[in-house]
Amino acid sequence: MKICLVNSPRFNCKPAGKSSVPYSLGCLAAVARRAGHEVTVVDGMTIGPAGAVARRVGEAGPDVVGVTTNTNDRFATLRTIRLIRLAAPNAYVVVGGHHFSHTAADALTVVGEIDAVVVGEGEQTFLELLERVPGRQALGEVRGLVWRDGERIVRNERREVMPDINDLPMPAWDLFDMRAYDLHMVGGGGESLLGVMTTRGCPYNCVFCGSSLERRVRFLAPAMAVDQMEVLHRDYGVTGFRVFDDSFLVRKSHAIAVCEEILRRRLRFDWWANARAQRLDPDVLALMRRAGCRALSFGVETGTDEVLAGANKAVTCEEMLEAFARAAEAGFEYLHVCLILGLPGETPDTIERTQQFLARLRSLAPDAFDCGSLIGQLPLIYPGTELERMGREQGCLPEGFSWNSPYRVPRPYLPLINRRYYSVPHYESRSFPIEAICRHVAAHHWDKLSPGRRRRYRLAPFKRILWKLGVG
Numbered sequence: 001m002k003i004c005l006v007n008s009p010r011f012n013c014k015p016a017g018k019s020s021v022p023y024s025l026g027c028l029a030a031v032a033r034r035a036g037h038e039v040t041v042v043d044g045m046t047i048g049p050a051g052a053v054a055r056r057v058g059e060a061g062p063d064v065v066g067v068t069t070n071t072n073d074r075f076a077t078l079r080t081i082r083l084i085r086l087a088a089p090n091a092y093v094v095v096g097g098h099h100f101s102h103t104a105a106d107a108l109t110v111v112g113e114i115d116a117v118v119v120g121e122g123e124q125t126f127l128e129l130l131e132r133v134p135g136r137q138a139l140g141e142v143r144g145l146v147w148r149d150g151e152r153i154v155r156n157e158r159r160e161v162m163p164d165i166n167d168l169p170m171p172a173w174d175l176f177d178m179r180a181y182d183l184h185m186v187g188g189g190g191e192s193l194l195g196v197m198t199t200r201g202c203p204y205n206c207v208f209c210g211s212s213l214e215r216r217v218r219f220l221a222p223a224m225a226v227d228q229m230e231v232l233h234r235d236y237g238v239t240g241f242r243v244f245d246d247s248f249l250v251r252k253s254h255a256i257a258v259c260e261e262i263l264r265r266r267l268r269f270d271w272w273a274n275a276r277a278q279r280l281d282p283d284v285l286a287l288m289r290r291a292g293c294r295a296l297s298f299g300v301e302t303g304t305d306e307v308l309a310g311a312n313k314a315v316t317c318e319e320m321l322e323a324f325a326r327a328a329e330a331g332f333e334y335l336h337v338c339l340i341l342g343l344p345g346e347t348p349d350t351i352e353r354t355q356q357f358l359a360r361l362r363s364l365a366p367d368a369f370d371c372g373s374l375i376g377q378l379p380l381i382y383p384g385t386e387l388e389r390m391g392r393e394q395g396c397l398p399e400g401f402s403w404n405s406p407y408r409v410p411r412p413y414l415p416l417i418n419r420r421y422y423s424v425p426h427y428e429s430r431s432f433p434i435e436a437i438c439r440h441v442a443a444h445h446w447d448k449l450s451p452g453r454r455r456r457y458r459l460a461p462f463k464r465i466l467w468k469l470g471v472g
Helices: 023-034 050-060 071-087 098-102 104-110 123-132 222-236 252-264 282-290 305-310 317-330 348-364 386-393 434-444 451-468
Strands: 002-007 038-043 064-068 092-096 116-118 145-149 152-155 192-196 240-243 270-275 293-301 334-339
Touching (some): 002 023, 023 038, 023 064, 038 050, 050 071, 071 092, 071 098, 092 123, 098 116, 104 145, 104 152, 116 123, 222 252, 282 293, 305 348, 317 334, 317 348
Parallel strands (some): 002 038, 002 064, 064 092, 092 116, 192 240, 240 270
Antiparallel strands (some): 116 145
């Protein structure tokens, strides 16, 4: 059969900057092609307008269309799906990914153009679905599928994750135009990077995180992990990599083996990985540097133990300081810090102590410390997270809220709310709401705001007037 896999356009349907090859679609394309299907890929992130994406899909003449997205971009995705239905009226439309996995029944209820939802890891479920789509027979036997049967929505038995991800073929890189991607090293400089993964799953359970569908971590064999990088480096001219793993350093032996494999093959490229404050062994960090790793990203989020505990981060500020010091000593060029402002338990006092904590982190690596803004991003509520449950208790989600029905934040004029996230509910506590956070930051930390955020503060009164007039 002819299969067209689609990566959703960005929320504003404009070509995205700082994008990378959609790794999950590459994996899905590879397994479908290995099974004998004819596969094309349309990446809406690099195309932009929903109509242009749908036209590309229609030109492919697919029997089955598979679409993936994230919650931030879901409304652009739904517009695209409706146009795809017009461009390819006879195609079977199936969706997947984190957003739809957690909102499957709601998506099928709200969006009549969707025929089925693949829940969780998609490869095996998608293949079994393809075997049954021609006659649409025995769909009830496909574990991990939620599907439309006339007026009914049927949720099949749950599918367990693949125990061994080494059975998967290498992602189908040849289906993508590598020149269209422009993700760069943290810090904004250097060569373009391409995203790869060497593990799946995350053993942690932070209240705000919707990035992992599975707590169980599976590891690619080190040789297979490095095979990806070598092929991209040799055949496609890729000179840098962003290792997207949530869990690269969870198993020390895995990180060591991947680095040793890079060195054994005498491969020379730069890469960037995520790190967690625990499990940072100085010898492993030194080995990573020798293998070309220039940057680490830390999910610091906050600088107080009580807010960390409330977010279920399972780490302390003291552990973060020790980890940062070890990374600095190892000589990493960039140590990137991610922050969230307004998590459960946040108060004016915890904001002040977080700023003091960040000053201590910076002092450990003044040249390598990298943070887009010392004032973090407001907490976003994603489906399936603990923060969603907490947000409902705090009244952050309106009555009758549907993840796939139109939604806009109720106060878009607030200066710390980024336009990128107008369609995503924000968490706020009744004791310290977002408006109070905005006032506190303006009064005490104006100098720590980025130029863009200061501009939003200056424009906020005018945006509020427009909002009240119904035009904001």
